[in-house]
Amino acid sequence: MTERAEVTTGPLAVGQFVSMVKRTLAHEPMFQRQAIRGEVSQWKPYPSGHTYFTLRDDDGQLSAVIWKGRCAIHPSIKEGTEVVVTASLDVYVKRGNIQLIVERIEPVNTLGAMEEAKRMLIQRLRQEGELDRARMALPFIPKHIAIVTGAGSAALADMQRLIDNRWPGLRRTVIGVLVQGDRAVEEIVRALALTRRLSQPEVATQRGEPPVDLVIVGRGGGSPQDLWAFNMEPVVRAVLASPVPVVSAVGHESDLLVSDLVADVRASTPSNAIERSVPIRAELEQWMDDLDERLDHATRRTFRDARVRLTSLHARLKVAPLAGINAEKRLLMAHKAKLNRITEGIFARERTRLSGLEAALHSIHPQRVLERGYAMTQTQDGTVITNTGMLAVGQQFNLHFVDGTAEAAVTEIHIKEE
Known part of the structure; x- marks a missing residue:
């Protein structure tokens, strides 16, 4: 017998549950901004400016809506047209309907093929490890910025104004290029090659200026076709070849180009590029x-x-x-x-x-002996006479007493017998 899962939240109201599903879908990246391919059916533009249709193929279908002004609609799109849409999944809570909120729609023969080429390029870059490579840090205070963008464009004017407001006099080199059309890729690649040359110290010395230490490449917003040059492989490879950090600032925050994926920093807009790279x-x-x-x-x-x-x-x-x-x-x-x-x-x-x-x-002392009544005899030369053997009859000698001296002579010698 299958064990039933335990209910821990208690019974939910239908509206509460559907709202929870809506929030879950909104926070799940898998269901947001997906490129989906299918056939248009039940195409219904309304006077309000909104367009409702169904996107289908042989295996399934989804309701879809294009809100007024959300994106440009190619005039060739009609019932049965095969298209590629960029859309996010949403829930209409009142009816419990799941629908696609479309941000872009293009016929397969135009944007669909281009998106396929873009996916193939991203896949190759991922296999080469370019999307995971270490990014270069932006200089704390850039000494020389090279800006690659449309000459005379509003994006360039915004960047110039912001630079002057944030760091007046900051050295910059503007390389004006075409940012859309058949020649855009060629000109952007040539401009990025010039920035590589300007980043070389010997070239900078010859020019009498600091080497370029930061490159900003980008343009203002536009349709997918207008921005497509920044999805092209030559431009992407030129960004990767830069020896100094590159900031990719193409379109608006909702636009994600391959140049954004390989650049060292992705800025949401050209103005944001200046805000992130130039301090005040x-x-x-x-x-x-x-x-x-x-x-x-x-x-x-x-x-x-x-x-x-x-x-x-x-x-x-x-x-x-x-x-x-x-x-x-x-x-x-x-x-x-x-x-x-x-x-x-x-x-x-x-x-x-x-x-x-x-x-x-x-x-x-001899004097003490004399004081006791004894006398000391000496020969005339002062030799003390100690025995009779030192005397001779008639010999003169001196007698010393305690109080004086007397001279005497030997008249007779008597030797003591043992």
Whole structure:
């Protein structure tokens, strides 16, 4: 048994559900601006200016409407004509009818064949990887813009006016070309070749001007046939060959050309191309002034903070040596006191030892012996006589007493017997 899906939103009113379908279709790219081929039936232009018809083939059909003024209708279109339409799917909520809102319609023998060629070109470019290649960024401030567009056209006048308003005096080179007709492709390709040459530094030096660093190619709006030159392969290849960024600005926002797909930037209109590529000088100068003021403020703040840090460091360095010196001085004084104590101790011990030696020397001095009643005998030449063997009878010698000296002579020698 098949399990039923759970209903989570509850019952919806019919009008609410149809409106939800309408919103879903409107946000689904697959159902918007599709190229559809089929046969016209029930072709009914109304006095209101709207045209209703059915687009069909052997496998299906859809109701379609062309609102008044939405697009040009080729006079050859009638019941049974095979056409290609560019249309979006919509729902008429009141009746619940699905219908195509047609933006373009052309007989197959004209636009249909051209659209087929366009699709084939896009397919080749996609296979070659050209649609996915990295795009070049626009210069922040272009120095030399080359504009390829119709000479004397309203699109050119709009671009010139916007450039003068946004950046007066910005260097530009206008290359006027035919933008529609049999010679348009040839002239556009030749103009883009010239922009490549003008982008070469050596050529720019010879001309005394900066190299072209941005190319804008485009025109104002028109019918699909009028814009078709920008779907042609030679023009597309010339855009791809540019060494500098290319802005494609063809027609209106609803027009999508192959040149738009390969350009570095697609602008919705020629005026939009200028708005996206040329900054407003006054705003940029104001931004730079603001930046300069912020930089100046930041610099002053940096120097102020640095001065505060230096003042603090200076104070710390000024106090730090004194603190170090005082600490070392206290340590030196402690060492000095300790050294004094040690020295005094050594001196005291040596004084005591010297006093003892002095007393000992004093006690054994010959003078002290004489003071005890002894006498010292010496020969006439001062030699101390220590035994009788140093004397001879009749020899003169000196006797030294504590209070003087007497001369004597040996009259008799008696040797002590053991």
